[in-house]
Amino acid sequence: GAVVSQHPSRVICKSGTSVKIECRSLDFQATTMFWYRQFPKQSLMLMATSNEGSKATYEQGVEKDKFLINHASLTLSTLTVTSAHPEDSSFYICSASGRTLAKNIQYFGAGTRLSVL
Amino acid sequence: AQSVTQLDSQVPVFEEAPVELRCNYSSSVSVYLFWYVQYPNQGLQLLLKYLSGSTLVKGINGFEAEFNKSQTSFHLRKPSVHISDTAEYFCAVRNSGNTPLVFGKGTRLSVIA
Numbered sequence: 769g770a771v772v773s774q775h776p777s778r779v780i781c782k783s784g785t786s787v788k789i790e791c792r793s794l795d796f797q798a799t800t801m802f803w804y805r806q807f808p809k810q811s812l813m814l815m816a817t818s819n820e821g822s823k824a825t826y827e828q829g830v831e832k833d834k835f836l837i838n839h840a841s842l843t844l845s846t847l848t849v850t851s852a853h854p855e856d857s858s859f860y861i862c863s864a865s866g867r868t869l870a871k872n873i874q875y876f877g878a879g880t881r882l883s884v885l
Numbered sequence: 886a887q888s889v890t891q892l893d894s895q896v897p898v899f900e901e902a903p904v905e906l907r908c909n910y911s912s913s914v915s916v917y918l919f920w921y922v923q924y925p926n927q928g929l930q931l932l933l934k935y936l937s938g939s940t941l942v943k944g945i946n947g948f949e950a951e952f953n954k955s956q957t958s959f960h961l962r963k964p965s966v967h968i969s970d971t972a973e974y975f976c977a978v979r980n981s982g983n984t985p986l987v988f989g990k991g992t993r994l995s996v997i998a
Contacts, residue, residue: 774928802985811975811990812929861928863986874986876921878928 770796772864774877781852782885789847789880791862797842798864802874803835806859818845842866852884887912887978891989898966899997906961906992908976918959919977919986920950929975935959946970971996 771794781787791801799820804812816837818824824837834856836848845864849856859881863874892907910916917936921929933944940952950961959976973993977986 772928809993811988812986814985814987817985859926863929873931873934876928876930879926881926 770794770864770866770873770875772798772862772875772877774862774880776880777878778881778883780883780885783853784851787849787852787882789849789860789862789882791845791847791864791877793843793864793866793875796864796866798845798866799842800865801839801845802863802865803837803845803847804861804863806861806879808859812861815847849882852882854884857882857884887916887980887987889976889978889987889989891974891976891992893992894990895993895995897995897997900968901965903964904962904966904970904994906974906976906994908959908961908989910957910959910976910978912957912978912980914980916978916980918950918952919979920944920948920959920961921975921977922946923973923975923991925972932961932974966994966996968996968998970994 773792775790801818803815806812815830816824816826818839826832839845861879863876865874888911890909898904919934920932923929932948933942935942935952943949948963973991975991976989979986
C-alpha cells in the first residue's frame, strides 16, 4: 500500500514556541491531504483539508492563524502550530489521497505527539 | 452531513472468543465505509472497506464486516481474537469524491488471556 511518512513522531516544546510537523507521501502524489487532531481516548477530529495548489480549508472552530497548513508540493504538507500553548498538546495525524491510488482510500501517517510545557 | 455511531466505547473479550464491534451511520447520500485500527501512539491502519458490490467484506488480520443498508450498519467481526488484537478500532464514512473521513468515537477492544 501507499506510504505516508510523518515527522517528528514526538515533540516537546516550551509554551510560546512554534512547532512544524511534516507529512510526506513517499510513493505517490498526494493531491489532497487531511490533518486531524486526536485528544486522549477520543476520536479523530478533522482540522483542515489541503488540496494541491489551493489554500487549506479549515473546519469550523479551527484557528487558521494558529494552525498554519502548507501543501508545498504534491508530496509534502506541513502543519505549523504557532505560539503553542499547553492546551495545544495533542496527537496530530495526517492522511493523504491521490489520483493514482485506489479510489476513496486515505492513507495515514503514524502521527505526532505534541507536548507543550 | 454524515455521522457515525460506535455503540460500545469498550469491549473486553477473552482470547480465542468471537467479537463484534458495532457501527451505525447516517447519511443522505451513498457512502463508503471503513474500519481502521489504531495501536497505542500510532497512526491508523486500514482494516477493510466497503465501496460497492458484495456486502460482506474481508480485511486483514482475519476481520470481516457486513454492510447492511436497511439497518445503516457496518459491524466488524472476528471469529477468534488474539491478544495482539487489543487496540482502538474506528469506523469511518465518507461520500463520493475526495471528501474527508468522518470517524466514530472508537471502540477499545481489550483481549484478555
